Amino acid sequence: MEKIQITLNINDKSCEVMVYENDTLLEVLRDKLDLTGSKESCGEGACGSCTVHMDGKPVRSCLTLAMEAQGVKITTVEGLANGDELSDLQQSFIDHGAVQCGFCTPGMLMSADALLKENPRPDDKTIRKALAGNICRCTGYTKIVEAVAHAGNPKDHCLDCKSAK
Amino acid sequence: MSNLNPDTNREFDVIGKRIPKLDAAQKAMGRAEYIQDIKLPGMLFGKILYCKYAHASIVKIDTSKARALAGVHAVLTGQDVPKKMKMGFYKDNPPIKKGKVCSFRDEVAAVAAISPEIAKKALDLIEIEYEELPGIFDPEKAMEKDSPLVHEYHKSNVLKLPWKLHYGDVEKAEKESDFVVEEKFTTQWVTHCCLGTSGAIALFDSNDNLTIHTNTQIPSLAQKDFLESLKAMGLENKRVRVIKPIIGGGFGSKLDTYAYEHIAILLAYACRKPVKIMFDRVEEFKATSTRQPTVIYIKQGCDKNGKLTFRDMRMILDNGAYTSWGATTPSVMMMPITSLYRVDNVKYNAKCVYTNNTYSQAMRGYGNPQATFAIESTLDMLAQKAGIDRVEIRRLNRNQPGDVTPQGFKISSCGLSECIDEVEKELTIDGPKEKGIGTGIASLIHVGGGARIYKSDGCGAILKMDDYGKVDIFTGGTDMGQGLDNITAQIVAEELGLFVEDINVVHSDTDVCPWDVGAHASRSTFVAGNAALGAAKKVKETILEYGSKLLDADPKNLVLKDRTIFVLDDPEKSMPIDKLLRKAHFSPQGKMLMADFFYDPDNENMGKEFKGNMSVTYAFGAHGVKVKVDEETGKVKVLDYVAAHDVGRAINPLLLEGQVYGGVVMGLGYALTEEVVTKDGQNMNANFRDYKLFTAKDAIRIKAPVVETYDEYGPFGAKGIGEPGCVPTAPAIANAIYDAVGVRIFDLPITPEKVLAALKEKKSATTKI
Numbered sequence: 001m002e003k004i005q006i007t008l009n010i011n012d013k014s015c016e017v018m019v020y021e022n023d024t025l026l027e028v029l030r031d032k033l034d035l036t037g038s039k040e041s042c043g044e045g046a047c048g049s050c051t052v053h054m055d056g057k058p059v060r061s062c063l064t065l066a067m068e069a070q071g072v073k074i075t076t077v078e079g080l081a082n083g084d085e086l087s088d089l090q091q092s093f094i095d096h097g098a099v100q101c102g103f104c105t106p107g108m109l110m111s112a113d114a115l116l117k118e119n120p121r122p123d124d125k126t127i128r129k130a131l132a133g134n135i136c137r138c139t140g141y142t143k144i145v146e147a148v149a150h151a152g153n154p155k156d157h158c159l160d161c162k163s164a165k
Numbered sequence: 166m167s168n169l170n171p172d173t174n175r176e177f178d179v180i181g182k183r184i185p186k187l188d189a190a191q192k193a194m195g196r197a198e199y200i201q202d203i204k205l206p207g208m209l210f211g212k213i214l215y216c217k218y219a220h221a222s223i224v225k226i227d228t229s230k231a232r233a234l235a236g237v238h239a240v241l242t243g244q245d246v247p248k249k250m251k252m253g254f255y256k257d258n259p260p261i262k263k264g265k266v267c268s269f270r271d272e273v274a275a276v277a278a279i280s281p282e283i284a285k286k287a288l289d290l291i292e293i294e295y296e297e298l299p300g301i302f303d304p305e306k307a308m309e310k311d312s313p314l315v316h317e318y319h320k321s322n323v324l325k326l327p328w329k330l331h332y333g334d335v336e337k338a339e340k341e342s343d344f345v346v347e348e349k350f351t352t353q354w355v356t357h358c359c360l361g362t363s364g365a366i367a368l369f370d371s372n373d374n375l376t377i378h379t380n381t382q383i384p385s386l387a388q389k390d391f392l393e394s395l396k397a398m399g400l401e402n403k404r405v406r407v408i409k410p411i412i413g414g415g416f417g418s419k420l421d422t423y424a425y426e427h428i429a430i431l432l433a434y435a436c437r438k439p440v441k442i443m444f445d446r447v448e449e450f451k452a453t454s455t456r457q458p459t460v461i462y463i464k465q466g467c468d469k470n471g472k473l474t475f476r477d478m479r480m481i482l483d484n485g486a487y488t489s490w491g492a493t494t495p496s497v498m499m500m501p502i503t504s505l506y507r508v509d510n511v512k513y514n515a516k517c518v519y520t521n522n523t524y525s526q527a528m529r530g531y532g533n534p535q536a537t538f539a540i541e542s543t544l545d546m547l548a549q550k551a552g553i554d555r556v557e558i559r560r561l562n563r564n565q566p567g568d569v570t571p572q573g574f575k576i577s578s579c580g581l582s583e584c585i586d587e588v589e590k591e592l593t594i595d596g597p598k599e600k601g602i603g604t605g606i607a608s609l610i611h612v613g614g615g616a617r618i619y620k621s622d623g624c625g626a627i628l629k630m631d632d633y634g635k636v637d638i639f640t641g642g643t644d645m646g647q648g649l650d651n652i653t654a655q656i657v658a659e660e661l662g663l664f665v666e667d668i669n670v671v672h673s674d675t676d677v678c679p680w681d682v683g684a685h686a687s688r689s690t691f692v693a694g695n696a697a698l699g700a701a702k703k704v705k706e707t708i709l710e711y712g713s714k715l716l717d718a719d720p721k722n723l724v725l726k727d728r729t730i731f732v733l734d735d736p737e738k739s740m741p742i743d744k745l746l747r748k749a750h751f752s753p754q755g756k757m758l759m760a761d762f763f764y765d766p767d768n769e770n771m772g773k774e775f776k777g778n779m780s781v782t783y784a785f786g787a788h789g790v791k792v793k794v795d796e797e798t799g800k801v802k803v804l805d806y807v808a809a810h811d812v813g814r815a816i817n818p819l820l821l822e823g824q825v826y827g828g829v830v831m832g833l834g835y836a837l838t839e840e841v842v843t844k845d846g847q848n849m850n851a852n853f854r855d856y857k858l859f860t861a862k863d864a865i866r867i868k869a870p871v872v873e874t875y876d877e878y879g880p881f882g883a884k885g886i887g888e889p890g891c892v893p894t895a896p897a898i899a900n901a902i903y904d905a906v907g908v909r910i911f912d913l914p915i916t917p918e919k920v921l922a923a924l925k926e927k928k929s930a931t932t933k934i
Contacts, residue, residue: 003520037195037201041360041413043447046853049360077195086190094189097819100827101646102192103413109193124866132862135853137358137414138646140826141861160819163183 006070010035011079019066026050028060029076033097037077037106041135048134051078051107058114077106088152089113094162096147100138108134112148122151178726179659180881183819186652188411197411200364200380201443203277208366209238212284213293213425213444213671214274215452216266219521219846222301222708223265223273223293225821230290231276239435240291246431249397252390252422254457255324255488257316258524260427265484267315268521269847270452272424274573276439277432298690302846304483304518314870315519324484328466328495330775332503332571333510334776337473342466344551349462350539351912352895354841355834357528358858362449363415367429368439375433379426380412380449382419382643383683386619388675390422394430395399400803415525416831420685421489425452428570454526455841457491458483461539471553473562475510478539484517484524491525494532496618497686499525499775501536501892502781504570505610506544506562510796511571521846527685529828530888533611534835538913541607542898545903555900556594559608562820564785566874570713573769573776574783578884580811581608581785582873600601601796601906602804606789607893611796613813613884614876615766616686623765624689625679626696628657629702630758631658634728634743634748636663636766638700641673641681642656642693647887648820653697655816656759656880660701661708661726662742679763680913686783687885690816692766692879694880699762707758708742711749715740762913766878782876784884786810788829788893792901798923799917800904801837813876813884821886825869826912828890836895838863840914 004016017032024077029052038061039101041049045063068095075081080087086094089112097160099105108131115122115130115144122130127148128141152159192199216223228240243263252258261272274291278284301307301315307322315322339345365379375395380389384407391405410921412419425442432440463479484492495515503511548558561584568576585608588594594604615622627639638657644650672678681693701744711721712730716723722733731739749756769777791805808829816819836859842849850856875882897912903909908923 025171030202031314035195036198039201039361039413041362042351042853044852044854049447079176079195081194086193091192092189093193094185097183097185097189097315097823099186099189100190100648100823101361101412101414102188102197103199106195107190128861128864132860134544135358135360135858136418137360137831137858139823140830140867141827141864142826142866143860143867144824145861159183 006067007164008074010068010074011076012093018125021067023066024062024064025064025069027053027059028066035076035078039103041103049107049113051110052135053110053114056114056117058111065103069132077109080109089116089148092151096143096150096160098139098143098147104134104136108136108144114153116148122149124149168782171322172239177659178341178902179665180816181815182819184651184655185401186648187654188819199361199413200378200410201361203366203410205366205368205439208439208441209273209277209279209436210281211277211429212281212288212439213272213428213442216271216923217274218266218295218297219540220298221261221266221271221295222298224296225294225484226274227292228274228681231287234283234287234290236279236338237276237287238438239277239432241431241435242273242285242344247397250422250427252427253488255492260424268523270523272428272679275315275432277427277436278551294526297527300521300846302520302522304481304520306515307518307520315521319519324488324492324519325355326517327491328515328832329513330499331512335475335477335510335512338510339464339466339477342474343469345464345466346546346550347464348543348544348546348911350542351461352459352535352842353913354458354539355839356450356453356455356841357414357416357417357418358856359414359418359694362444362446363423363425364441364443364895365426365429366441367433367440369437373400375430376408377426377430378404378408378410381407381409382415382420382645382685384409384643384673384675384678385641385680387422389742391430393481394427398434407675409643412645415684416529417435417531417685420527423453440786446853450856451848453487454491456495457525457532458527459535461535463539463543465543465547467547467551469551471548471551471558471561473506476508477512482487482515482517483522484519485522486519487524489524490527493691496771498532498536499572500612500779501533501540501574501610504564505540505608506539507568508626509571522843523848526532530892531686533892534832537607537609537893541893542899542909545900547715554595556585556589556637560605562611571593573778575778577782577878578813578874578876579785580874581781581787583872584785584809585809586728587872588787588807591792591807591868591870592789592805594789601905602791602793602905603901604789604791605897605899605901605904606787607896607900608787609785609892611778611784611889612686612894613691613784614878615688615768616769616780617687617770619682620691621765622682622768623762623763624681624693624696625763626700627679627761628700630704630746634663634667634741636667636668637660637671638697638698640693641679642689643673643681643684645684647824648817649684650692652690652816653822656694656697657701660698660705663728663868665849676690679761687887687889690883691879691885692764696762696764698765698880700760702761703760704758708745711745712740715745715748721787770877781878782813782884784811784886784889786889786893789895790897790901792898792905794902794905794920796906799921799924801898801915801920803833803865803869807870808890809870810872810886810889811874813874813879814873814882815871816881816883818871821871824886825890826867830864830889832891832894834859835891835913836898837914846855
């Protein structure tokens with residue numbers, strides 16, 4: 001199989017990379033571009049750890065071919081923060097204890113970020129539905145759901161929003 | 166939050182604060198380095214070939230084609246493994262098998278190549294001829310005389326392990342009991358499902374010293390295992406450095422060393438290059454170890470007032486084909502069996518039996534969930550038989566501070582009664598009945614102050630301070646996402662009057678960190694916490710000595726707070742701590758402040774009779790749940806869940822809640838959905854679509870009231886809380902289902918099919934009458 005040169009736009013930077021036709025976007029991100037924030041946990045689209053955005057929509061990068069990612073804006077977890085300045089959602093994950101082992105965190109953040117862009121004030125049920133494709137084994141989800149609900153939208157009753165102030 | 170000890174209302178600056186996990190930001194930015202993310206120069210990729218039968222003789226292996234493939238550096242088979250290289254405490258498990266295979270996960274060959282793809286291609290080129298042998302998959306059948314033997318040399322499928330105890334007189338107590346319940350329960354294989362799959366990178370230096378980056382919860386014991394492997398390889402007196410990167414979940418899965426680690430070592434030695442082995446998800450399901458499945462026979466009795474008279478339990482544990490820590494779970498099962506509630510007469514006998522199934526390991530709760538499922542389910546049945554309220558029977562028999570249980574456990578602090586109160590406060594257990602809706606309650610006891618299962622239950626800490634008021638603390642303890650980094654930093658910051666951001670916690674590198682028995686038995690906060698506290702106290706003493714000279718004050722009258730040392734009754738007299746440190750350093754006979762401390766708790770190894778105070782203190786809890794059972798489909802919906810725990814003191818309530826929420830949801834999976842499905846030893850659902858974990862959509866918000874009993878031995882009064890969350894979940898659910906629709910399920914997980922079948926049976930029984 002021949003390698004092909006493609007151009008990808010990742011986190012607002014354009015990069016040229018040599019790929020095989022069957023390379024997944026996740027493989028290219030992790031192995032060729034050293035963007036290791038996106039994680040592989042199942043490799044078959046069942047756990048959500050590899051979620052990235054293509055033109056703002058969450059996709060499973062383990063099921064997306066790198067070839068298919070040409071001509072769109074790709075955002076990975078590394079692109080959520082502005083330099084070292086965390087996004088409201090990232091900060092909320094930290095403040096609410098939504099990060100334990102952290103392996104699901106990048107994918108969770110990308111799914112939640114896409115939801116909040118569409119619906120900045122989602123209710124509990126909407127959040128749980130939007131995150132249903134992202135598996136977490138550590139947290140029991142409670143703190144993740146809170147973190148999403150309170151991102152940029154602190155609540156007076158929430159101890160973690162309070163202690164973050 | 167209720168605090169039972171009025172003397173402990175001391176104001177803290179850092180202890181008890183909701184401080185976010187110290188590595189959360191790097192994890193949320195995608196910058197945390199897991200084993201998946203580590204690349205070393207010249208690194209090769211290893212892959213393992215597993216066998217195709219549950220039980221077979223290996224007639225012939227031909228690796229010539231694999232060896233000839235371009236890019237392949239080494240191919241190993243069982244012939245290349247030194248005879249003495251065996252894993253597990255029973256030493257029955259070579260990392261690559263030869264002669265015969267005894268389970269589908271048996272390793273038969275391994276390859277190292279310049280890319281994972283070439284390594285995989287090489288595996289496909291290995292030709293093996295097998296001769297299939299009859300397999301045995303049911304542990305009770307495996308105990309029969311004419312059963313095929315899993316290991317002929319062992320002469321019997323029953324392992325030679327001593328799991329047997331009898332305190333008091335169970336036979337007499339049974340005769341004298343007014344009510345007795347006798348039942349059989351079964352529990353399934355479940356697995357940890359760490360999101361980060363297993364992996365290791367091994368490399369040797371030019372003097373044959375090994376460095377291994379590996380996912381482990383036991384850096385020091387893993388080092389010992391690897392040293393033994395090196396010795397078996399003829400490499401005596403060599404050094405082993407174990408480095409644990411950030412790991413994507415532990416839950417007990419990383420409490421033993423696995424074949425892939427030893428194979429990485431063999432390959433790295435054969436190639437003289439770093440070799441990385443990474444599991445994919447299918448391998449993670451098939452080739453890592455499960456929770457021990459059990460067959461449980463239980464008899465419990467009480468007198469006419471509901472006081473427990475005896476408990477008699479017998480278990481058969483499916484050991485699988487090899488032996489890891491799963492076979493020692495009966496030692497922890499003994500804890501709820503002898504000591505959950507007051508019961509004087511207890512008997513227990515467990516047999517671990519070889520089969521051609523997968524072998525088991527440690528998993529959060531370490532046998533306690535299985536035993537508690539049977540105990541708490543039959544307790545409800547006993548209450549019903551005796552006509553006593555189910556909350557009342559628990560109150561009546563509750564453990565209390567000062568108790569010594571039949572096994573010799575000294576109950577120092579105990580908030581079980583308060584935990585039951587909290588459950589009742591949050592959830593009406595016996596309210597008006599709605600159709601299909603029911604409530605259930607179940608309690609727990611667990612080790613909360615270490616667990617002396619190994620010869621040492623200790624942990625070391627080394628603390629050093631720099632010229633700027635910053636601390637590096639090197640702890641033996643392991644963080645795996647649970648938050649030991651925070652606990653260590655908070656304890657040290659509190660003791661030294663510093664801020665958490667002043668404390669750098671270094672863990673999980675055996676070259677720089679002291680010894681620790683491992684992150685297990687909910688022991689890290691208690692044991693590693695006490696080690697950190699001990700080191701901080703020593704340094705504090707030196708700071709106070711200097712402070713006494715510099716501020717001309719009695720050391721007893723000095724306080725460390727907000728990075729400053731000051732005189733208590735004359736706060737104007739003060740000095741920044743960093744300035745004090747520089748004065749100490751840059752003066753004649755200068756001194757830099759550092760200290761070490763090794764904390765080994767005052768708990769006891771259990772002797773032949775399994776008597777002894779295994780843990781310095783015990784954690785207690787009570788869980789209450791409300792469920793709705795759909796009688797048409799058998800589906801159980803969890804409506805409300807309260808998990809109240811006696812934690813001694815919450816050092817960090819934010820992380821504590823995370824442990825409880827995560828534990829409970831893991832327990833809900835155990836109760837309702839999770840099961841490794843096997844057919845004749847083969848894993849049939851090695852993926853996240855068919856192995857049913859709770860998702861955000863299935864889980865609910867859990868209430869986690871905290872009872873603080875302030876344990877006198879715990880660091881700032883704290884006890885462990887890592888495992889309890891998943892211990893009484895299954896019986897609480899089973900009891901709630903019974904309350905809702907009048908059927909009791911004895912076999913986990915409680916699937917809709919089982920509920921429907923039980924409802925059908927109940928209906929036909931009612932019709933007959």
